[in-house]
Amino acid sequence: MTSVVTLVGNPRGGSRTRIAAVAAAEAIGERIGHDGSHEVVDLSALGSQLLAPGPSAGVEVALELVTGADVLVVASPTYKGTYTGLLKAFFDRLPPAALTGVAALPVLVMGDPRHALAVEVHLRPLLVELGAHVPTPGLALLEPELPDLGEVLARWTARVAPQVTAALGERTGIRLREGAGT
Template sequence: MSGIVTLVGNPRGGSRTYDAAVRAAGTVAGLLGRDGAGEVVDLAGLAPLLLKPGASSAVEIALEQVAEAEVLVVAGPTYKGTYTGLLKVFLDRLPGGALAGTVALPLLVMGDARHAPAVEVHLRPLLVELGATVPTPGLALLESHLADLDGHLGPWAARVAPQVAAALREGARA
């Protein structure tokens, strides 16, 4: 296991989703007594390789980082009411059970509050299917929240950090 890993499924590099995800991971890490936000797997750079035939060492390394995460923040923008195809294509490369022993925190950035259920209805089940423990509600961040990101991340992280810590303790006993 390799600590906290952030997986960003936005097809645009340098996105607001990337910033929100890294800051969310750092906020939770701080409350767990860990230094920094950990490693980041940004799928924007891997997009051309994900549908290309044949193996890619960069993709394999990213899959390994994600599968070895102790805590995995999985973030993406909401497109057409759910997460991006880029995120799905990447996660589909993981074998069933690959996230066993991983505590996952789903996070979606969206333009409209009507898309908020996508975190629980679409992203959480995918992570659970891969074997992750998802002990907390996911975070639905409206684009309007990004102007005061710390004001939204602080209360969220304070709510989820104890549940993440408990899940990690449970995992350590298994």
């Protein structure tokens, strides 16, 4: 069964970023035929724990959910032309290649269209550096588009779902081949 996890890097709880990210994850999940549970890791609840020097049970659970995902929707508001420091602090906790085998979908919510490339220039490379397979163009979501979120997501998921499905098929094929000799 495919697991879909949403990671929200907005430091404010109940944010528009969270609403958009959850909607994006649900839309892609529906489009690829996902019928299981959908987990949400909202970093706004973990901010102080992420910056604490020692381990934290909440952060460890969040890291396990993210690294165990088949499909990971990673969303952040755009701050200073890129993703938030909170999201970076979370990803800094992961070892190299921790997202190997994960199909990651970057989403940035932004107020200005001049930041539209940030999803591809900043967030995608971070995910790739951690080993994620980023099979699709990320979603650069402008704040004025939020009232029409359903329409925007319908267009985006129609475009990216075949690539996500193919990535999941490759991952499953790898698992089957590895397990065939045991």
